[in-house]
Amino acid sequence: MTVPLTLLGLLEREPSHGYDLKRDYDAYFGRGKPLSFGQVYSTLSRLARDGKVVISDLEPGEGPDRKRYVITDLGATEVDSWLTEPVAPEPHLQTVLFAKVTLALMLGRNAETYLDTQRAAHLRRMRELTEIKRSGGLVDALLADHGLFHLEADLRWIDLTSARLDALATEVRS
Amino acid sequence: MTVIEARQVVLSFGETPALRGADLAVAEGELLAIMGPSGSGKSTLLHCLAGILVPESGEIHFDGRRVDRLGESGRSRLRRDEFGFVFQFGQLVPELTAQENVALPLLLNGVRRAAAVAEARAWFGRLGLDGLQERRSGELSGGQAQRVALARGLVARPRVLFADEPTGALDSLTGEHVMDLLVSAARQEGTTVVLVTHEPRVAAYADREVIVRDGKVHSLTAEAIA
Ligand SMILES: Nc1ncnc2c1ncn2[C@@H]1O[C@H](COP(=O)(O)OP(=O)(O)OP(=O)(O)O)[C@@H](O)[C@H]1O
Ligand SMILES: [Mg+2]
Numbered sequence: 314m315t316v317p318l319t320l321l322g323l324l325e326r327e328p329s330h331g332y333d334l335k336r337d338y339d340a341y342f343g344r345g346k347p348l349s350f351g352q353v354y355s356t357l358s359r360l361a362r363d364g365k366v367v368i369s370d371l372e373p374g375e376g377p378d379r380k381r382y383v384i385t386d387l388g389a390t391e392v393d394s395w396l397t398e399p400v401a402p403e404p405h406l407q408t409v410l411f412a413k414v415t416l417a418l419m420l421g422r423n424a425e426t427y428l429d430t431q432r433a434a435h436l437r438r439m440r441e442l443t444e445i446k447r448s449g450g451l452v453d454a455l456l457a458d459h460g461l462f463h464l465e466a467d468l469r470w471i472d473l474t475s476a477r478l479d480a481l482a483t484e485v486r487s
Numbered sequence: 488m489t490v491i492e493a494r495q496v497v498l499s500f501g502e503t504p505a506l507r508g509a510d511l512a513v514a515e516g517e518l519l520a521i522m523g524p525s526g527s528g529k530s531t532l533l534h535c536l537a538g539i540l541v542p543e544s545g546e547i548h549f550d551g552r553r554v555d556r557l558g559e560s561g562r563s564r565l566r567r568d569e570f571g572f573v574f575q576f577g578q579l580v581p582e583l584t585a586q587e588n589v590a591l592p593l594l595l596n597g598v599r600r601a602a603a604v605a606e607a608r609a610w611f612g613r614l615g616l617d618g619l620q621e622r623r624s625g626e627l628s629g630g631q632a633q634r635v636a637l638a639r640g641l642v643a644r645p646r647v648l649f650a651d652e653p654t655g656a657l658d659s660l661t662g663e664h665v666m667d668l669l670v671s672a673a674r675q676e677g678t679t680v681v682l683v684t685h686e687p688r689v690a691a692y693a694d695r696e697v698i699v700r701d702g703k704v705h706s707l708t709a710e711a712i713a
Contacts, residue, residue, distance in 0.1 A: 429698070429705065439691035447667060461688055468687045476524065 316348065317356050321365060322392045324384040328369065331357060331380070341452070357382055365391060410467065414474060418482045428475050435464050435471070489548075490515040490679050491647055493704075496535055496545035505531040506542070507702035513647075518673060518680040520693035521704075528702040529683045530651055536681060537570055537649045538562035550646070567595055571645035571678070573669075575652040578636050579624035585635045586611070586620040592643040610638035614668050630661035634668060641672055648673060651683045659688070666692045 319342055323334050331353050339347040360366045365388030368380045384392075410431065417424040439461055446457040474481070492512040498505050505528045513519050513536075521529050534540040535547055538554045539562075547554035549569070557565065571592070572578075579588045586607050593603035611617050614634045624632055633653065640648055653669065654662030670692050673680045682693055690696050697706040 432698075433696075436687060436690060436696055439687060440693075443688075443691040447670075461691065465687045472524070 315342075316352070317360060318392060318395050320353070320356055321360060321384060321388050322396070324366060324382055325389055325392055328381045328383040331382070334382070344456070360388065364388075410470070414481075415485055418478070418485045421486075424478055424482070425475060428471050428478075432468060432471050435468050439464050488515045489513065490550055491536055491681070492546075492548040493532065493536055493542075494546040494548070496532070496542040496547065498531055498535060498540060498542045504702055506535065506545075508545070509535075509699070509702060509704050511536070511697060511704045513679055513681060516677050516679055517695065518670065518693040519682065520690035520696040521681065521683045521699060522685060522687075522690055522696055523699035525685070527699045529699045531702075532699060532704070533649055533651055533681060533683050537572070537647075538565050567592070569646045571640035571643065571648040573633075573636050573640040573648065573650040573653040575655040576629075576632075579627075579632055579639075581624050584621050584623055585616070585627065588624070588635055589638045589642050592639060596643055607638070607642055610642055613672070614638055630657055630665065633657060633661075633665050637665065637669055637672070641676065641678065644676055645678060647679045647681060649681050652685070653682070654684070654686070654689055662686075662689065 316338075319338060320334050323329065323337050329337075331350065334357075335348050335350060335353045338353075357366060361368055361382075364385055366382045366384055369383050370380050413427060414424050416422075417427055442457040442460050442464075446454045446461075449457070489512045493509050496506050496509040509528065509532050511521075511532065521532065523529055531540065535542050536549075536554075538547070538549075538557065541555055541562075545555070549565070552565075554562065554565065566572075579585070580591070583591070586604060589607035589610055590600075590603040593606055594600065598606070608620065611620055614637065616631065616634055616638070619627065619631060619635070622631075624635075627635065633656070637653070640650070648669075650669070654665050657665060666689055669680070672678070680693070682689070684690050695706075697704050699705075
């Protein structure tokens with residue numbers, strides 16, 4: 314789960330209120346899936362329970378929105394190691410694409426049509442991302458590019474698989 | 488409205504069939520990407536649409552005219568008056584400066600030299616090429632040369648721009664920059680673009696894509712699965 318680590322990371326900039334964290338998370342990381350306040354406060358209280366943040370209520374009054382959260386050394390260490398660790402480069406051998414093609418061939422269905430419609434769907438998404446890239450700022454462009462390169466990798470695989478369907482069919486049906 | 492169309496186009500090179508009944512219609516102002524495996528007939532189709540090659544059978548329609556029925560000189564006039572071209576490489580005239588290269592289509596259309604040069608110069612600012620007007624093609628980077636070629640392809644305000652792998656010789660960042668400029672300029676001018684590319688990220692700049700496979704055009708939209 315990246316939400317707790319991302320919130321911790323945002324707290325490393327400066328002690329913040331829950332609503333500041335939500336606003337910045339939604340702006341930079343939410344991408345159309347904003348966090349609910351409930352999610353923010355439950356995450357923060359779990360982080361507090363685990364000793365990764367502490368609550369400083371220097372401001373008078375009650376209620377969660379009065380509290381400021383401060384990252385602890387433990388929390389900062391966790392953010393640091395998360396940021397320096399590579400993400401496991403998954404082999405993706407069991408992707409949905411792969412499973413569908415293989416199953417289609419086993420069942421004697423038309424895998425080529427499936428691959429063509431998949432290609433069209435991928436390209437449509439790539440067009441949307443390209444449009445975002447052309448009309449948005451650099452942060453949007455960076456994120457769109459990440460998506461585009463991944464979709465492109467899928468498409469290369471789709472093309473290669475299309476070209477090998479006959480041989481593949483023989484192999485999975487034998 | 489369809490501006491250019493191929494109907495059941497067949498063409499072979501000797502024993503090699505390149506197109507086996509290709510159908511394609513491109514709408515006015517549309518940006519169409521033609522994709523497909525190497526050797527499938529993409530460039531041949533583009534050359535037929537543009538009146539460079541004449542099909543053995545089938546029809547090419549442009550703006551109500553039968554391109555395949557025109558003679559050599561009629562087709563060459565059509566190309567000069569209505570079409571622009573950008574190819575992968577080797578298209579700038581090495582003896583001319585970048586600016587003269589861009590002005591060339593206008594000069595060939597009978598525009599007076601001073602007017603042609605002024606018109607050409609405007610494209611240098613637009614495509615981020617300021618200061619390169621006097622360079623010859625040997626003195627330009629690949630990306631710069633390709634932007635000059637793009638300016639040359641668009642300077643005469645063609646109805647249709649034909650681009651065959653226009654970013655094929657460029658690294659991906661430079662290629663995307665060229666595509667970005669191509670799309671912006673085409674949209675501003677209302678130019679129809681027929682773009683051949685095997686790169687999905689380049690095709691993603693288009694409005695629509697078709698796949699050429701074994702000399703035939705397959706158009707499959709994602710709506711089919713939606
Ligand atoms: N001038 C030519 N003489 C002989 N054969 C040709 C000629 N031009 C193309 N061909 C053949 O016609 C077929 C289609 O070629 P075409 O150049 O249209 O393919 P393409 O899809 O553009 O391929 P690529 O992606 O490699 O550019 C191929 O088999 C090719 O070898
Ligand atoms: Mg080609």
